[in-house]
Amino acid sequence: MTIDLPSLRQKFKEREYKLTPQRQLILQVFIDNRDKHLCAEDVHNIVRQQSSDIGLATVYRTLELLSELDILQKMDFGDGRSRYEINETSTPHHHHHLICLACGKVIEFADDLLEDLESIIAKNSNFTIIDHQVKFYGYCEECRNKRED
Incomplete structure (x- = not known):
């Protein structure tokens, strides 16, 4: 499965979730950083450069939702923080x-x-x-x- 914003919009619509501007910004971080394993703090630091009103709690909630929707894969590397990467395969x-x-x-x-x-x-x-x-x-x-x- 190719991950891009149009396919993600469709996935959200099918599951009856809204693709809010905040969620879209967070998704774009993963689209732009496909080769990285990002924690919530990493994502927060990146999105705050574009929108300073996005809080860390919003990032955490969005990452959990994206993980539940199988858009992101959640991983534990033993360092005390969950890492996420885009899930581009079914x-x-x-x-x-x-x-x-x-x-x-x-x-x-x-x-x-x-x-x-x-x-x-x-x-x-x-x-x-x-x-x-x-x-x-x-x-x-x-x-x-x-x-x-």
Whole structure:
């Protein structure tokens, strides 16, 4: 599914929600930052540059709504804040993440080598698996080089 404002307007209309100007601004942040994993504070800082009357509570509520509507994917990288990214696929398996413990950088990778393992687990446990997330924690190249110096 391609994410753009016309398709989002349609999705809101189908679910009987209004696409308010504030929600539209917040959505535009994610459209403009597709490669980033933004927390509520990041989004708030960006939208305040365009509209100083949007409060942090509005950002939090909107992010939760967009997550419920499957427009955004909500993630926890273990740093105490939820991160969000635009959900541009209708498939259940998303990319995975490498998380640097030093600088907090998040690097995406799409190799999904768990399909076979997931099938075996589902069969052996008689469990229907609908999704999985993989997060590797370590040090990015830049931080690793700093630690070696």
